[in-house]
Amino acid sequence: MKKQIISITPIQTAKVFALLYFILSIPFVGLMAISFLLSPVQVRPPIGMLFAMPFIYLIFGFIFTALGAWVYNLVAGWVGGIEYTSNELS
Numbered sequence: 842m843k844k845q846i847i848s849i850t851p852i853q854t855a856k857v858f859a860l861l862y863f864i865l866s867i868p869f870v871g872l873m874a875i876s877f878l879l880s881p882v883q884v885r886p887p888i889g890m891l892f893a894m895p896f897i898y899l900i901f902g903f904i905f906t907a908l909g910a911w912v913y914n915l916v917a918g919w920v921g922g923i924e925y926t927s928n929e930l931s
Contacts, residue, residue: 862902
């Protein structure tokens, strides 16, 4: 059965993706912290920046996802939404 996504709620989508970006950035921040600590270079970036990175991802993830959902809704109104085929499972 074919279905079509004709509209995406920008704020709800942005909230979900912002939290996903936040959660997924935490392991990367940990890896970056370890690499900075093991680096032989004497000048290291401020450790506070590492702690700020997940929050920066959260904020910009929210903004750009909301913007992307809004643009998707405009485009879907002009040319139709994304079509996909689904199957009922028992």
